[in-house]
Amino acid sequence: MNIIRRVVDIILFLSFCFLVGTGIMMKFSFVKGMGPQSVMGLGKGSWEVLHLWVGVLMFAAVLVHIFVNRAWIFKVGAKNKAWAAAIVIIIGLATVAVLALCPTVVAKV
Numbered sequence: 001m002n003i004i005r006r007v008v009d010i011i012l013f014l015s016f017c018f019l020v021g022t023g024i025m026m027k028f029s030f031v032k033g034m035g036p037q038s039v040m041g042l043g044k045g046s047w048e049v050l051h052l053w054v055g056v057l058m059f060a061a062v063l064v065h066i067f068v069n070r071a072w073i074f075k076v077g078a079k080n081k082a083w084a085a086a087i088v089i090i091i092g093l094a095t096v097a098v099l100a101l102c103p104t105v106v107a108k109v
Contacts, residue, residue: 008065015058022051059096 030037030044066089073085
């Protein structure tokens with residue numbers, strides 16, 4: 001189990017760094033209206049796809065991390081109140097689901 005924790009922690013750290021880096025890069029490196037642009041040979045669309053799938057990988061790693069560390073969550077994090085830990089986990093996952101499923105609305109200008 002210890003090797004699983006280490007691998008999951010490494011995946012979480014590296015994916016977090018990648019997501020922060022690509023998020024900042026996509027926000028500030030690509031100038032709207034300047035025509036086709038690329039960073040390290042990839043256009044904005046390719047970076048967006050990579051950003052999405054690394055985010056999915058990170059979400060899966062978070063779920064594994066929560067499962068592997070569930071004893072700590074129930075004992076220390078919730079101070080022996082399993083219901084409190086369950087509520088926090090459910091609220092977090094519900095937040096992700098709501099944000100992921102929100103429809104895109106075309107703004108009227």
